[in-house]
Amino acid sequence: MRLVLAWLLLAMTPAALASAEGNYRLGSGDRIQIQVYGEEDLSIDGIRVGESGTISYPYLGTVRLAGRTVKEVENQILQGLKGDYLVNPSVSVSVIEYRPFFINGEVRRPGSYPFQPGLTVRQAIAIAGGLTERASSRGLRLVRADNGGERSLKVEMAFEVLPGDSIFIEDSFF
Template sequence: MTAFVTFCFRRATTWALALLLVLGLALPAAAQEPQAPPAAAAAQGAGISVPLGTPLAPGYVLGTGDKLRISVFGEPKLDGEYVVSSTGIVSFPLIGNIPASGQTVEALQESIRSKLAAGYLKDPRVSAEVLNYRPFYILGEINKPGEYPFVNGITVQQAVAMAGGFSYRANTKRVFIKRALDTTERPVQIKGKAVLLMPGDTIRVGERFF
């Protein structure tokens, strides 16, 4: 009887050690498995092209309504906050109107620098950053259609909540989104998906078919 108990104990110990060995090999591999960034996960399968980073990333294209802070090193009188006008320009001291809509922040920064260097300042150093992004718009079957301030990382679902929610006739599974620089809108499935917005987007909520 004692020999049988000893045999069972040794057999159980062997299985336990084998299990621990397998788990010890599997856990490091799982820990090294790359995880998708939150923004990428939210955008995946949304049906439209959205940036994997945030709108703060380099390459953001300016548009009407964007508010900028522009600074020139050593020239405090030129430092200030500037808004891209309805005609797509920024009015800057000394050099006048500078085309901004459709330009990246970096391109606008370089444009201002080069114009200041052309007879106004010696080797100017210019920096520009976006303070407030242009608003987004939501219309159609929504309780409070209109213009709303853009918040970095906002989703369609959050925009709907800001606008008072869907009307009783609304199609809650799909909306239409027109990007600021696009000429047409595109249908986007939103059920079960966190679809990210960009500054200047127009969201149209259609009717559902009863």
């Protein structure tokens, strides 16, 4: 498993990671880093987004992050600090740990695993030790959070997995 995870990390170029992070919407369980240049009291390393989708941030109080991109959060914090507190703040936000994805059913090691940008169903299966003898390579389902609810999708091996997704591998009949 470590070899597969190492390969996934190496396969992601810095440009691909930046692109994936740019479109990525934060959610409960993500760990982020907030840096405010020249302001150590306002820089936070490794704060986890709570179940409510918020964090507690100095001077601003409760800040809602769930459903927002990293750039939107940077702008939100910048606007909150600008003016009364700082004249021209420089804010940088990055994801340091994504929430996990889950894989169940006919895989050798079902469970939750750390997410990496660019992950596909095929790679998720490899991380979980591969398919069992009883697995159906066509019976692949993915459940994804969607606007406060969930939707279930029939997927192929090349389908992109997102943080928080649950993959279910059905068993074959024969």
